[in-house]
Amino acid sequence: MTNPPPRDYDIVVFGATGFTGGLTAEYLAAHAPVGMRWALAGRNREKLTALRDRLGGAAGSVGIVDADVTDAGSLRRLAEATRVVVTTVGPYIRYGEPLVAACAAAGTDYVDLTGEPEFIDLMYLRHHPAAERTGARLVHACGFDSIPHDLGALFTVGQLPAEQPIRLRGYVRAGGVVSGGTFESALTAFARFRRAAAVHGERRRAQPRGGERRVRAIAGRPGYDRDAGTWVLPLPTVDPQIVVRSAQALDRYGPDFSYSHFVALKSPVAAVALTAGVAGAFALAQLPPTRKLLLRMRPAGAGPTPEQREKGWFRVRFIGESGDQRVVTEVAGGDPGYGETAKMLAESALCLAYDPLSPTAGQVTTAVAMGDALRVRLEQAGMSFRVVDETVTR
16 A cells, blocks of 8 residues: 555545435535535536535535546546545446546545446456555445445344354335436346346456355345245345455454345235336336336436435344344434435545544455444434344254
8 A cells, every 4th residue: 555645635525416416415514524625526617616505604615626527637636636535426337437447546535326236346357456556445335235234234243153154134125216326227237237247257256265264145035034024025236245245354254154135025916016117127228218218217316305305214124143143133214315325425435534444455345444433423323223132042
């Protein structure tokens, strides 16, 4: 690692004029520690200035940085000007790599909201070595994908003995409006699933294998889960991949760790409806005309009203077993698509900028880079991590 020269800013928000970017800027304006040097970045200075004016007195000293994903020089200057970059500009597979490359080269910490497995795997293959050399921490999936699951798994594992095999299952329930950006990212991933699978295989071959420890994701089966007391479907999001990568990097997950990830549903009818809806979207995403038609239903950059966001919620329940011990935990919060996602992204940036953390570099998960320090921040900000039940099974 190298010692970077002094920077103009502690945190810069790239894509601040988008809907989630604006919420992230609002959160930082309301929760900035005294003396924080930060800026708003994007390609439209007029909109950035209007956002700064809307934030009012709390943002009076906020800088404005001109940056565009099509201008590598502007991204290099952005990365070299700050200690941490926050970006909400997606789909990341289309727009994200130039900024990752700039941060990796400049030794600048990077956080984003991506839930796109192909993008994360590509960034590991292309920029992890450079980030390791410069000391940059590249932390993807710092929103609802995948902080509740990654830190929730770490929290649950912490309640179990470290010297025995651990079996962990996560069950997701949520209510709220899916963001336009998330919807576009999902459709893009559906359309690119073959390329994503090929890139994932390439990463698995390139990534060092970890010693004698065994770590894996297990898909699980649909149906009624007696342990959870609910109907479930395996949830093939990026979340189990993130959890497994944390487990591969941290010995605390035990000598043999497995994780299964589910969406929890009220009835088999709901399970059938969800399966049919996802299958239909997957099929329509394969053709450009129908994919464009779907994107018009929920365009990126727009979002629900504050009243609608106020009604949003999520709960992720974990069941962990190790030896004769069983623990049930829960991570819970508000609107997953917007309010809590902006909070998690902003607190991740604040954690990297200000908290004393264990040295890490390269592409790392939230559990590896920030761990309990970020969990404490989120608890103080209103999210809950709690033990629901602990039992000895025999």
